[in-house]
Amino acid sequence: MSKREMNWAAIDADPRFQALHAKKTRFLWSLMIISMIYYFLLPFGTAYFGDLFKIQVWGPINVGLVFALSQFIVAWAIAWIYARRANSEFDAMAQDIINDAHNIK
Template sequence: MASKAINWAAIDADPRFQRLHAKKTSFLMGLMIFSVVYYFLLPIGAAYFQDIYKIKVFGPVNVGLLFALSEFIVAWSIAFYYSKKANTEFDEMAAELVREAERIGG
């Protein structure tokens, strides 16, 4: 059960790994920036645009409450979008590296 030691530095230096890491990092940074901006729109809006947030939509439900609830929908949508992208694009790139890990890092 002796397995060949893998040279992780060689895998890290592989251009395909670098491309995977760069694509994933830029994708995640974009999602993070969007989610942080969307999250902070609620307290900023509640503080500076109170008249908009107080508009009644139906019954006791107003724009502010709907916006607050929309944050859950946006969070789940971001998670779904990331999962979809990771399962198709990123996992394919990673699987290729795993298949050739011994050759790359051997």
């Protein structure tokens, strides 16, 4: 069966696809909320806790700069967490659906 002959509406209605979509959506929303909170801590921190962010850590490096640079680490960590979860859980669920896609009516 070619891709054009797939019954996409039936695949969308399949409980396995619905479960995959729901799990992935919940997981992605939670990662997005965590990343947004961490992102907005920098402007709120500088606005309301300026004295804390001005503390010198090493030479001209202060807490604010360290916190700003830590956002790269957090972004990489979130990408790693997503990739790990996708590889271990979401891809297996998707592969199960793909393997049976021609039988879904």
